Amino acid sequence: MKVAQLTTRYPPGPGGVERHVAELAPRLAALGHRVDVYTSDLYREFPMERLSPTVPREETTPFGGVHRLKVWSLPGELHYPFFRGLGAALARDRPDVVHAHTYGTHQVAVARRLHRRHRTPFVLTAHFHPIWSIEGGWLRHRLRGFYDHQVAGRVVREAAAVVVQTREEERLVRSLGLPLPPVVVVPPGYAPPSSVAPPVSFARHFGVDGPFVLFVGRLASNKGLLDLADAFASLARDDAGATLVIVGADGGQRAPLEARARSLGIEGRVRLLGHVDDPALVSAGFREARLVVLPSEYEAFGLVLLESLAQGTPVVASRVGGIPEVVEDGRSGLLVPPRSPAELGRAIARLWGDPDLARRLGTYGREEVVPRYSWDALARRLDALYSEVTSR
Numbered sequence: 446m447k448v449a450q451l452t453t454r455y456p457p458g459p460g461g462v463e464r465h466v467a468e469l470a471p472r473l474a475a476l477g478h479r480v481d482v483y484t485s486d487l488y489r490e491f492p493m494e495r496l497s498p499t500v501p502r503e504e505t506t507p508f509g510g511v512h513r514l515k516v517w518s519l520p521g522e523l524h525y526p527f528f529r530g531l532g533a534a535l536a537r538d539r540p541d542v543v544h545a546h547t548y549g550t551h552q553v554a555v556a557r558r559l560h561r562r563h564r565t566p567f568v569l570t571a572h573f574h575p576i577w578s579i580e581g582g583w584l585r586h587r588l589r590g591f592y593d594h595q596v597a598g599r600v601v602r603e604a605a606a607v608v609v610q611t612r613e614e615e616r617l618v619r620s621l622g623l624p625l626p627p628v629v630v631v632p633p634g635y636a637p638p639s640s641v642a643p644p645v646s647f648a649r650h651f652g653v654d655g656p657f658v659l660f661v662g663r664l665a666s667n668k669g670l671l672d673l674a675d676a677f678a679s680l681a682r683d684d685a686g687a688t689l690v691i692v693g694a695d696g697g698q699r700a701p702l703e704a705r706a707r708s709l710g711i712e713g714r715v716r717l718l719g720h721v722d723d724p725a726l727v728s729a730g731f732r733e734a735r736l737v738v739l740p741s742e743y744e745a746f747g748l749v750l751l752e753s754l755a756q757g758t759p760v761v762a763s764r765v766g767g768i769p770e771v772v773e774d775g776r777s778g779l780l781v782p783p784r785s786p787a788e789l790g791r792a793i794a795r796l797w798g799d800p801d802l803a804r805r806l807g808t809y810g811r812e813e814v815v816p817r818y819s820w821d822a823l824a825r826r827l828d829a830l831y832s833e834v835t836s837r
Contacts, residue, residue: 449540451552455484472824474508578743605834611767634820638724647730655686659734665696669740676790732756754810777810
């Protein structure tokens with residue numbers, strides 16, 4: 446079967462949806478499908494940054510191909526990437542099924558048009574974020590509200606199925622009151638990095654002295670990074686050797702985070718490393734950290750939590766979205782309310798000061814939680830779903 450995967454960005458562009466599609470494509474190919482990924486020429490979406498010219502716009506892969514199309518967008522808070530030629534490319538290549546990723550994006554509308562013109566079924570994996578959690582100011586929220594109430598119903602109801610990653614994500618999607626096709630809950634997976642272990646440790650490679658708290662993710666406004674700086678400041682006052690290490694591409698929050706660290710007097714204790722390309726080196730960071738923190742205002746799932754637990758490192762995370770379905774509070778990590786620096790700080794201090802508790806939570810996460818999640822299982826579920834929707 447010819448399967449088209451549509452995603453706003455794709456590696457080397459960093460991000461959770463990007464990793465999701467990259468893990469899925471070769472596994473679908475192993476099940477006998479030809480997979481073509483149609484994506485944009487963006488490295489970063491907001492603010493927009495295009496991929497280096499050295500990244501091929503057309504790429505042949507063992508699973509099929511990657512097609513990086515040029516996109517354009519309106520400026521500022523009107524930002525919304527429109528693909529150039531996506532509909533024409535799909536009409537030319539005639540996939541048997543289209544799998545569009547991320548609710549509310551242009552590629553979902555294109556998948557719907559292809560369905561209406563050629564009866565090609567399309568599946569939508571929502572990667573859903575509620576309106577209050579999306580990046581940007583009031584205008585973006587107003588535009589999203591208009592989409593939810595005036596546009597989304599006509600688009601989503603024509604999907605053959607909607608895939609969500611957690612029961613909470615399903616609840617949020619249903620709360621919009623849209624006319625929905627069948628909704629399927631299929632969690633993502635975890636796979637250890639395929640590259641060899643780095644010759645030096647993460648801490649030695651980046652010159653991090655002493656124990657550290659780790660954050661891995663895009664530096665975006667909905668990730669709770671300013672709250673994290675406030676929470677870490679209390680730990681920094683109590684332990685002169687503590688460091689906060691932040692790994693991830695800048696999504697507009699690096700400058701505000703640096704300013705907050707300076708105002709708190711901890712700028713020398715916060716290390717911003719940017720995006721790290723080597724997955725084995727990032728895994729070493731998860732393994733060497735004393736704990737990993739994800740203080741987001743919302744996460745549909747939070748893949749970094751599995752990556753941390755896979756290394757036996759406990760997590761402190763916000764009790765939002767799908768996170769409580771991944772992290773069992775008090776068993777594999779600690780959950781705190783979002784936007785609560787005081788409670789976040791107390792949870793960090795609790796694990797920092799109790800190595801036995803941290804070890805117990807990390808061990809439970811590695812041995813009991815991580816084995817539940819498999820990219821191969823996701824691929825098999827989607828393989829069955831594709832067969833079902835194409836035979837209707």
